[in-house]
Amino acid sequence: MISEKTVERLSLYRWLLEMRVDKNTLSLFSHQIASMACVTPAQLRRDLMVIGYTGSPGRGYLVKDLAESICSVLDGDEPAKVALVGMGNLGRAIVSFLRGRRSRLKVVATFDTDSRKTGRVISGCRCYEQDKIEEIVAGRQISVAVITVPSDVAQKVADRLVNSGIKGILNYAPVPLRVPDGVYLENRDVTTALEKVAYFARESKEKE
Amino acid sequence: MISEKTVERLSLYRWLLEMRVDKNTLSLFSHQIASMACVTPAQLRRDLMVIGYTGSPGRGYLVKDLAESICSVLDGDEPAKVALVGMGNLGRAIVSFLRGRRSRLKVVATFDTDSRKTGRVISGCRCYEQDKIEEIVAGRQISVAVITVPSDVAQKVADRLVNSGIKGILNYAPVPLRVPDGVYLENRDVTTALEKVAYFARESKEKE
DNA sequence: TGCATGCTGTGAAAAACGTAACAGCAATAC
């Protein structure tokens, strides 16, 4: 089992490496990749050790090969299908953002309660009535969900998603969700993030 | 100096506590707050120890008092002013989201390059031409910035913000930014977060 | 070939983080 932090960094390495593949870079040293990713060379080498990829002294790492190696770790056999619930401002922004990037993750269904949104294709993805969550998530074997609904209904939505077989939730609602063991939850509350940044900004200002 | 993780949790505690203040709850035990925040009671007590707040056995913590205590730690004397650069889908979503919540953090200026957006008030906040970053950020003593611009210009925007005196950056562009020491940086790339969730979702599915 | 160089892989140390355990005290019951 790979640690959370390592998985995040691997995702970043992959992205940086794929840009280099496009530029026809054949190989890179650990300190070069580390510098691009803003981590220490030791950190990078250790991360690669975890996934069992090995470079060679004096030559470094084969860019394309390494990128593919990370893919096989992160994606497994096939990329995951993603559902997004709550097509407000944030939901639409995320869906169109993900469409723009080449990513192995495809948002295959979105949900909302507003009848002006349901039944249409928004930001390139079909929007369904929220009552159809169980039917569609279970039917299409969707394993990952993004929650961008108001906080007062977030728990209810999470429960329905879990009951439909969702195994991972990315939650943007500013409320701590309760999910059973076996379901992975990542909270990305905007307010918390900003307050954290504001705190440390002040901290470093006071040092001046 | 308080750790990052602790600051995040304090922000969460405060939010939960303020909801209880509205409901006229006078006091709560550590295990009650911990349960709301989905952490262990020991974790909560330790976090409060860090900020020097002390409850009393048999009585617990005074809700309103504790909330104010957290405020004085996180906010200091006065709440920070925030600027947001890049009024695309995501930028607008974040601005209107922050307006909706009562928060000590106020977005006082937004910036964009699109002349259809600049000069107007969008989502309740004035949008300026991006060339005015230095003038307005320095002039109004804004210390925190949110970056929601495309990744190819993110570094350039970050540099300008840093030169204007910004001390903390919340970055939503999917690229690692380079900032000097003394400037706090938090990355919130959506793709990375989703790939992480997808990885652990698959991991827990395979265990079945 | 043999030597020097410099990068990799990894074990060991250090730091950060969370958990468990318990002494001490406020409140209540009697």
Added chain:
DNA sequence: GTATTGCTGTTACGTTTTTCACAGCATGCA
């Protein structure tokens, strides 16, 4: 008042994560 209960503050411990340091090896050059 005294005993009991049960929660807090804090210390000690275990775990995770990062950094350090160096042995070992591929490469380039004489």
